[in-house]
Amino acid sequence: MLKLHSLKYCVGNSHFRLLQPLTSSVDNAFKSYSSASDRDFLHRSILPTDHFQASLPRLPIPQLEDTLHKYLECQRQILTDDEYDQTADIVNNFKANEGPDLQKRLIAKDKQNKHTSYITKPWFDMYLKSRSPIVLNYNPFMSFQDDPRPEYQNQLIRSTNMIVSSLKFMKTLRANILEPDIYHLFPAKSDNMRFRKIMRMIPSSFAFYGAYLYKAFPLDMSQYKNLFNSTRIPRRGKDELVVNKEAKHMLVMRNGHFYVFDVLDSDGHVIEPGVIMSCVNQIMKDQSPPSTEPVAVFTAEDRDVWASYREKLISLGNEETLKLIDSAVFALCLEDGKPTDPNAITRMFLHGEAGRIWFDKSLSLIMTGSGNACVNFEHAWGDGVAVLRYFNEVFDDSTMKSVVHPSTPVQDNPANVKKLEFKLDQEMKDNLQKSVKKFNATMQSLDVDHLEYYKYTKKYVKKSGMSPDALMQLAIQMAYYRQYKQTVATYESCSTAAFKHGRTETIRPATAETKRACALFVDKNHPEPSVEELKNAMMACSKKHGSLTRNAAMGKGFDRHLFGLKTLAEEEDGKLPQMFRDPNYQKINHIILSTSTVSSPAILIGGFAPVTQNGYGVGYSIEESRIGFNVTSYPPARDAPGFIECVTKSLDDMYEVLEGRHPKRSK
Template identity: 45%
Template sequence: MAGVLSIGKKVGGLSTSVSCINKVSKNATLGKPLLFTLVNKSKRFYFKDSDSDYQYLMKSLLPTLHFQQSLPRLPIPELEKTCERYLRAQLPIQEPEFYNSTRKYVEDFLKKDGRVCQDALILEDKENQHTSYISKPWFDNYLTNRLPLPINFNPCLVFTNKDTEGHENIQLIKAANLVISSLRFHRSLNENCLEPEVYHMNPKKSDNLMFRGFTRLLPQSISWYGAYLFKAFPLDMSQFPNLFNTTRIPELGKDRLSYTPGRRHLLVMRRGHFYVFDVLKKDGSIMDSDLILGALQKILNMDESVAEHPVGVLTTMERDEWAVARAHLESTGNKEALDLIDTSLFNLVLDDQSPGADPVRLVKLFLHSDGVNRWFDKSFSLIVAKDGWAGLNFEHSWGDGVAVLRYFNDIHKDSTTCPRANIDDIDFDVDVKKIEFKLDPKMKDKITDAKKVYERTCQSLKTRVLDYRRFGRQICKPYNISPDAMLQFSFQLAHHQLVGRPVPTYESGSTSAYKHGRTETIRPCTVETQNLCKALMQDLQPSKQELQQLFVQCSKVHSNLVKEAVMGQGFDRHMFALKLQAESKGLKPALFSDPAYRGINHNILS
């Protein structure tokens, strides 16, 4: 489900706050004259030297993939527990007579086909020790879905804008600094010196130099266990490479991901036109900042009118329809043009809009816009508005929030604390190529039609933002109530007041603590939340003490659901995998044709 995140939040236990660089040791000279400093940048310890300061975001004490080999594997839940959890989630959203039918289907599944499917899944998992049981099916689930990407799948994230407010040439400077920071992140990742992603249960005791020094000495085959001793949990980083040089290619029935490492050019979109220029040298090093600045200024100076037939609009289409249109584009002499787009490091979008701080305008700009100046198939698009507001829109099939949030947070901190672009130091001696498409009448008509359809889709989306600051975690914690549980309950209560009945609800939980983990569904609509909703809506409300007990019980149940999900003990992904096993064996359990199963997978609240 598409969504919006503003920097400054805390997601999945990973802080997105910004802090400055603090040197924690004196400069040291090693070997040849070389400035070599141990740096703590927001608790990410790494080596920094004068020769590579521009080229790398960091040179971590721990190699990027130091923990990857020894990550634990995603567990397959017990069949009985999955069925029990499924029934527990169905109970508050079904009428009693329908629930009894669902319970019977579950009992039959446990006695018959369920065990066959479970045994087959376990066997398949044992034969694929390098991955998780859900990784490939979940990739396929995304890639076979035929719905358009924008709004349905591609989320957005929005940067704060305080660092460049009122700056002259604000769009140019902001874009250049974000691009340079992105390239520094890319090179650190490529050369295995980006710090590994680790969730620290007690940061004061583990997010320090001692932890890194100890685990660095351990072989990669056991390094995870060393981290576990500190109550620190390394996260899966297998999705990180797909941040760059990756595009989702539309094909009939099932899309594919195209990953082309080694390509050195950046894609830039402005007013529906496409431009490319190299941002990496042949040896993989980053082009000088004055050249990157000059290339972007060249593109802005072209000042072309909005493209009459913007090809990017085609990426808003239903996937099979776009696959047919793309095949026609290739057959009419546009294969090289598409290849330049597909293989680019990422997409930089320079928009003419100035949304200001209006949250609704920001959402509309970064989540969907009008499609003219977008290529939604790229792994991510870095979007910079005319007034300097910036954000990301990313394609979701290749990965989840962990990789994107890490990139998002790191480049924000780097581009604001150590900006490299200087408007007084600009060099125009760089080759910028405009991508020209050959469009026949059929394709021009297709673009026009796609634009009209997308415009209607965007108009059907209603966006409202509530910024409520008089309530937060400081109030919840003293009462032993989880802030997340309170937020999820507020959604349930609001919907109950509007509609009068509970509906299937989705909250995402990450299983990235496991090798090739993806996400698991948390089901916030529980018997406990509905009991509390009814108590608050009845004429004679319970006492404050009784209400507090109901809130605490809701929180306990929700927190347990979250814990189960992130530990790979949810029921949704497991049942999805069992359903695929049944289909592969020609089995047709009544459980999966039950309207209740289809219903719970059609989420109304998310």
């Protein structure tokens, strides 16, 4: 199975990695439904959603010396000897001169903002100040597994069930009765009703420490508020995130047209599912040809260009229409196509046709004509933790507690569906056509390929003594090494949600250990290594990767710290120390291999585009019955199908080693 981007949790783009599934499935942790209004909720947690938020630990600022040591260790793998020596001199100069003062000021600023983390504002600004189009550069997608009941795998039925489940999630969250996100190190000890009752008695200001005694680690949930009624609005220089909780309607897009209808009544209750189903059906029956003026394509433009176009749209009398789009609970994008090929599905869900997705919406649910569904999300507001929680809850609720069925009657012509129309002058019509041409050219430049691999599974890899994620990352390193005989800057995202307002930290999987393993498996200019030597090299990679992952999850990587120091120097000093002007600092942050994984039984496939023109976007997952890779690139700079071939060969070779056999060397 596959994941996304962080994705592009992507990263540029922030991609993401979760510690493990975050939510409890213990049924008796929730009170039973007691009134009709309970039909509006997923469950009623006896622990308030925000119970631990006030007591979460703050993201630590690493020691400067540790950060610089890790930075040089990582640079060692991708630089020549001369380049490394030059960068080491620059780093040592920074450590002796500007570094300590910047570190002192960063710590002081952090102490003045104890309500948040030192990285929160710079990270938000990094996204919102970027002028690059968000489609391909930032927005990732995650695709749902099919409904296990074939008769429910229907565009109308599944759309309705997912709409209602989404609304239930939103209302449960806003009622503060959504089960808090907790990482249970020993689930048998803490993932039960007794633990929850004890935690409920502990004041919120100390609750985290009570959970810690049980080796249970509550996670930050501050991003969840941006899931619904939320959008990113283009502004010149820096965009704005806006949430309007008062809106009661949702947005539906089909063939480039816009529709809205209420999904909550005047009291805030979820509209009857049959009425919602009838509204969706009415939109599906609209025989209007595809729009020749698909205004949504503007959301795929350069952000300053889109900002200027939005200002023009408002001046033409479209302000109320834009407000309806911006404030909608979320967007449902209905596609008539029924792709079955994984590459075609990736294209539809990642970017689609021009004007079919309003990319600025925090959350868009895309549904194909055959009932395949995905989430495409804007990335500035948050990372994969909140999206994955939503994703899992909606899949479970919509498949196990369906509110409409194949036998549900469909009403005709519900009164509350409104089709939105934009007022355009000739200048804006011309701009639309230019944007459509640009969009099509950009999307055609992207290549996509996919791999499903069945030789070994997560359980098999764990039994071998190796970390499943380490094996996948080694396969990625080895694949690139086979193609280009190089080790390059690599990004894997790791969530820092264990801390208040944590975002992500970077894992740097290109290590001395992976470099050595790649050479042993691939190079032919030295004696052939033994099976034992190859296996030991793999295990060394696993050990190192585990250490990197733990450090990243605990806020002890080097990337966010350096980013914080760099941002502080820019904002307060107006100039950058030589370290951040070093071409090799740019090199390590020019990500060639942008990778991300999320594991969930609800996810079928996920993906994101490369973050650089000469890079790869690698979404991957290792599940109980398969391995999946979803790879994107921009040819001719990179070759996604060729990379997939090299991944396959690398997985084959490592499987042979784990089975105690010598892999066959390529001729």
